Amino acid sequence: MAKPVEILLGVTGSIAAYKSLELLRLFRKKGWNVTVVLTRSAAKLTGIDSFRALSGREVGLDLFPKYRIPHDSIHHIDLAVQPDLTVIAPATANIIGKLAHGIADDLLSTILLAIPSEKVSSGRVLIAPAMNSNMWLNPIVQENIRRLAAFGYRFINPETGELACGMVGTGRMASPELILETCCACLTQLPDFTGVRVLVTTGRTEEPLDPVRVITNRSSGIMGLEIAKAFKAAGSTVKLIAGEVTVQLPPDAIRVRTTAEMATAVENRLPETDILVMCAAVADYQPVKTARAKLHAPNLTVAFRRTPDILKIVSSAKYRPFTVAFSQDDSVKMAHKKLREKQPELIVANPVKTAGSSTIRPVIIYRSGKTRRLQEMSKTDFARELVKIVGTIYRSNKKGNTNHVHPL
Numbered sequence: 478m479a480k481p482v483e484i485l486l487g488v489t490g491s492i493a494a495y496k497s498l499e500l501l502r503l504f505r506k507k508g509w510n511v512t513v514v515l516t517r518s519a520a521k522l523t524g525i526d527s528f529r530a531l532s533g534r535e536v537g538l539d540l541f542p543k544y545r546i547p548h549d550s551i552h553h554i555d556l557a558v559q560p561d562l563t564v565i566a567p568a569t570a571n572i573i574g575k576l577a578h579g580i581a582d583d584l585l586s587t588i589l590l591a592i593p594s595e596k597v598s599s600g601r602v603l604i605a606p607a608m609n610s611n612m613w614l615n616p617i618v619q620e621n622i623r624r625l626a627a628f629g630y631r632f633i634n635p636e637t638g639e640l641a642c643g644m645v646g647t648g649r650m651a652s653p654e655l656i657l658e659t660c661c662a663c664l665t666q667l668p669d670f671t672g673v674r675v676l677v678t679t680g681r682t683e684e685p686l687d688p689v690r691v692i693t694n695r696s697s698g699i700m701g702l703e704i705a706k707a708f709k710a711a712g713s714t715v716k717l718i719a720g721e722v723t724v725q726l727p728p729d730a731i732r733v734r735t736t737a738e739m740a741t742a743v744e745n746r747l748p749e750t751d752i753l754v755m756c757a758a759v760a761d762y763q764p765v766k767t768a769r770a771k772l773h774a775p776n777l778t779v780a781f782r783r784t785p786d787i788l789k790i791v792s793s794a795k796y797r798p799f800t801v802a803f804s805q806d807d808s809v810k811m812a813h814k815k816l817r818e819k820q821p822e823l824i825v826a827n828p829v830k831t832a833g834s835s836t837i838r839p840v841i842i843y844r845s846g847k848t849r850r851l852q853e854m855s856k857t858d859f860a861r862e863l864v865k866i867v868g869t870i871y872r873s874n875k876k877g878n879t880n881h882v883h884p885l
């Protein structure tokens with residue numbers, strides 16, 4: 478049996494420390510072993526006993542504890558070396574500043590400094606800052622973050638919204654779900670896409686026949702949502718454009734209904750996109766006429782025309798990002814034709830039964846025409862696989878707009 482993943486969860490003195498309990502619960506649900514180390518400030522803001530109960534282990538608090546329990550003792554060097562992943566969530570401005578300047582004056586900061594540099598450079602130390610937006614925007618804090626990022630520390634940027642102090646701004650810790658996704662990404666060695674802007678289309682578009690009826694398909698939106706999550710976990714800034722879906726979307730997703738609306742939404746965002754993943758199942762045909770009132774005819778013959786071809790629009794656009802197109806058909810011949818005519822960097826061909834399913838049996842077709850058949854897998858696993866595949870090609874051929882904006 479595989480050895481369980483070992484996590485060190487460092488919790489510092491932010492009001493967001495209560496969210497670390499949920500994060501710890503999610504880690505445990507994954508079957509991961511977690512050792513929690515709290516700073517003195519974090520211990521004042523949260524309950525040590527809750528962390529002890531949820532982790533099932535002694536909680537680290539002091540560098541010089543009064544008593545050492547032989548089996549549960551917290552040795553800072555062991556805790557620095559043994560974990561597969563070290564996660565600081567929430568991370569205060571203080572711990573970020575101390576780490577950036579090599580200060581080791583308590584248990585957590587001493588552990589952080591004792592982590593081998595190859596672990597840091599391979600992205601095994603994750604930091605999820607949480608602070609008031611003035612603190613977050615403070616150039617000293619930003620400078621510290623840049624300094625640490627240059628050594629390989631991975632940051633999960635805070636969200637924008639209402640903060641505990643009542644201000645509205647950036648500084649709220651990323652959600653425990655996103656932190657978990659990012660941990661999974663690090664453990665599966667996803668490439669680092671920090672600063673790369675990704676646009677993903679997902680779901681199904683609908684073409685109205687009359688005020689109540691639509692022409693559409695069975696796509697659920699799962700695949701695109703998983704791809705968006707995987708890129709986000711790899712550090713990208715991700716925007717989703719979604720038609721109708723049967724899944725819960727992030728609140729900032731751009732919602733569209735018809736293929737023409739999706740085409741406009743994609744076109745509008747091309748100048749701000751480095752990688753485009755076109756996963757949506759668009760309605761290829763629309764009724765030539767949409768009836769204003771509900772149709773009641775006993776028999777109906779409907780004339781259709783093609784909807785806008787989004788991939789074609791993208792292929793001839795001024796700002797043409799690195800493009801991954803999905804092609805749903807039982808024959809991969811259609812995907813090869815699409816590749817020849819519209820020249821995306823990559824095509825993911827998948828059989829029609831993929832729509833609405835939780836699994837996919839993808840065929841990857843590269844620009845060269847080279848074809849790679851993958852085994853059937855969950856859409857979550859394939860999303861991560863796709864991020865790895867894109868990572869390899871994106872880095873080597875440097876396609877897409879190169880003026881990446883670093884999110885910090």
Ligand SMILES: Cc1cc2nc3c(=O)[nH]c(=O)nc-3n(C[C@H](O)[C@H](O)[C@H](O)COP(=O)(O)O)c2cc1C
Nearest residue numbers: 489490491492516518519569570571572607608609
């Ligand atoms: C109620 C309360 C909430 C706080 N929230 C934050 C926060 O979200 N982020 C932050 O950087 N500091 C916050 N602080 C300030 C830190 O607790 C303080 O800088 C402390 O020295 C951090 O110590 P530590 O990094 O060792 O945990 C807060 C303080 C209090 C009293």
